[in-house]
Amino acid sequence: MSSILVIDGDHSALEKIRHFLAKEGYETYTASTGTDGLNLCVQKSPDLVIMDLALSDVDGLTILEELLEENERIKVIAMMSCPEMGSIVRVMKIGAFDYIHKSEDMSELSASVRKAMSTLDLDRRTDRFSRESTLEFRKGDIIGTGKDMREIFKMVGVISQSRTTVLIEGESGTGKELVAKVIHSHTSPNEPFIAVNCSAIVETLLESELFGHEKGSFTSAFNRQLGKFELARYGTLFLDEISEMSVNLQAKLLRVLQEMEFERVGGKDKVHVHARVIAATNKNLRTLVREGKFRPDLFYRLNIVSIKMPPLRERPEDLPRLVQYLLAKVNRDIGRRILGVSDDVMEAFQGHDWPGNVRELENLLVRAGVMAKGRILEKSDFPELFEKQDLSGSEQTFRLEEGGTSCELLTLDDVEEQHIRKILQRERGKNKGELCDILGISRPTLERKLEKYGISFERDGFDRSLEEERLAVEEKAGP
Structure with missing residues (x-):
């Protein structure tokens, strides 16, 4: 049975959460102060901690840091009645699993707990990844066994x-x-x-x-x-x-x-x-x-x-080792301890076309590594890869746009054009140099492709949101 520690100075809220978690089948411990909560965490080693940051005896952020320092595998869901941008940023930067709005409604807490437990379950099944993750990153290595x-x-x-x-x-x-x-x-x-x-x-x-x-x-x-x-x-x-x-x-x-x-x-x-x-x-x-x-x-x-x-795309047998090598680099560069990717992610990797090749794979792993909650990267950590995926039985058909035609029925030019347009929309507001880095092509090549497909960088790649907002404000204010 998974165990959860709840730290909250509000006795009524504490009992409500304890009762809710007990009904969900979790073994639950409670503490009304940060100090008691920290001591209980050391004694019981719970899987998850739910804590109100507004504690009476000590700063909630300090307790959060000490909890994560005591047990790096523990997941912490922080909550506050009046969340602010600054506090949310600080909490997530320290390493909390999630930050939710404290309220009478248990739906947001319930969803966060389920997600945390799912991540913990995946983390527990990491013996294989732990053995494989001994591969170290050494600058200049070329990975390939094919x-x-x-x-x-x-x-x-x-x-x-x-x-x-x-x-x-x-x-x-x-x-x-x-x-x-x-x-x-x-x-x-x-x-x-x-x-x-x-x-x-x-x-x-x-x-x-x-x-x-x-x-x-x-x-x-x-x-x-x-x-x-x-x-x-x-x-x-x-x-x-x-x-x-x-x-x-x-x-x-x-x-x-x-x-x-x-x-x-x-x-x-x-x-x-x-x-x-x-x-x-x-x-x-x-x-x-x-x-x-x-x-x-x-x-x-x-x-x-x-x-x-x-x-x-022609060396799928190299992907498992290449992923572990790049994750070692990602861990070194961003200070994380990502162990690997789940089996379904690896299966999707081996079926992906990889138009940007190793550079595209590395960029995906960096983005996922920065945002990941667990130590194993899951489908939810790769929205760029899976959000347009159409699942049909056991077969996976990747689509370039909602309602679009599957890649197998498109010409290479069609695929390239749609990919460039997708990147322009997703990275709206970035300059051409940044887009070249994302696409993995040179600036002259980008210029030729924009001309070839009739794509206007000024029209399709410029972020108009601020300008439109300004015009709307002026129109509302009147002359």
């Missing part, structure tokens, strides 16, 4: 024996830069690893960024500046989103890779290249070559050795 990932690990080992140019292909969020760093760490760990996002810098600045410039070579060139090729020394220069590089700059890069030397912008002296170049792209360069958007000679120069990163 055949595709094992082949990539082998290739990394072979590539690390030389300093040849490498091309890494794969969708956004598959870990291309991570693989580049692993190659670097096994080749020249004591030298710099310099990463350049070719899509984030305009053409004129990118040339100077890569090759440096001499003093006076252009208006704002007040001093000589070394480029990334020089700064990388004998290390690695990682060129991300290489497909976004202009054709003119592609020609200069090709010459550098062929001659292994270059001139700074505005300079005449030859600078020798010693850095290894690793390029990455989320596009099919062969298609871009056929379309005349990428130089074929540069493609062949970059494609001496290529690695194809598989999307997450």
Whole structure:
């Protein structure tokens, strides 16, 4: 039988709650002061504590902190007759399971108790998760046990024996830069690893960024500046989103890779290249070559050795271990002790398409970890994944919008358009840079997709709530 401790200085309210919980089948202890409640908690080790924050002998927040310090597994439901925003925020920040309005009606308390007991029941069944959660997060690790990932690990080992140019292909969020760093760490760990996002810098600045410039070579060139090729020394220069590089700059890069030397912008002296170049792209360069958007000679120069990163949807066998690894990172970053995800969540994960790949999975786990009440993440902790889920018998069909057509009947363009529109609506008010991080794409890519699908960022992505509220107030006030 589950046990509950009730702490409330109001004798009438205390007896009413005790009587209600007894009828529900719970073993109940009561205390009328915070001190007595804390002592009783130490003696009885209840599963749940329900406490009024307005105590006569001591500050309720202090008791809440001491209860959670005494037993980190205990769940605490705090209540107050006149809840305020500030007190609610402080209580939840300390670690309470829930905060409810104290009233004669027991419905809100009943719902909160049921939810707490459900979470406790799930927490009790965590032996398996406790054994699996020994996986520690080590920055730079690549998690994968499937055949595709094992082949990539082998290739990394072979590539690390030389300093040849490498091309890494794969969708956004598959870990291309991570693989580049692993190659670097096994080749020249004591030298710099310099990463350049070719899509984030305009053409004129990118040339100077890569090759440096001499003093006076252009208006704002007040001093000589070394480029990334020089700064990388004998290390690695990682060129991300290489497909976004202009054709003119592609020609200069090709010459550098062929001659292994270059001139700074505005300079005449030859600078020798010693850095290894690793390029990455989320596009099919062969298609871009056929379309005349990428130089074929540069493609062949970059494609001496290529690695194809598989999307997450093609490696479901890696998900259990990958989830545990990412949760170890989440726990470290946000100070939680999440042990794992429930079986039905893992089943849904393994059936999800993961358009944002590992980056999307990590973002989901971070959000769920921040808001979770228990130590095992449940369906309710992933509203982004489950709120549009249509359950039909044992089959799960994910729908992109209410009443929408299932993913199996949509074209890829339809899926992408609906996903972008959904993100714009859900993250209304965020700027384009923030949206790019959420979608896992570059800003130029976002601009192209908005134009392709006729989506207006100003119309669909701008939060008008404050403006509409202002106009409503002005209209009500009159001239």
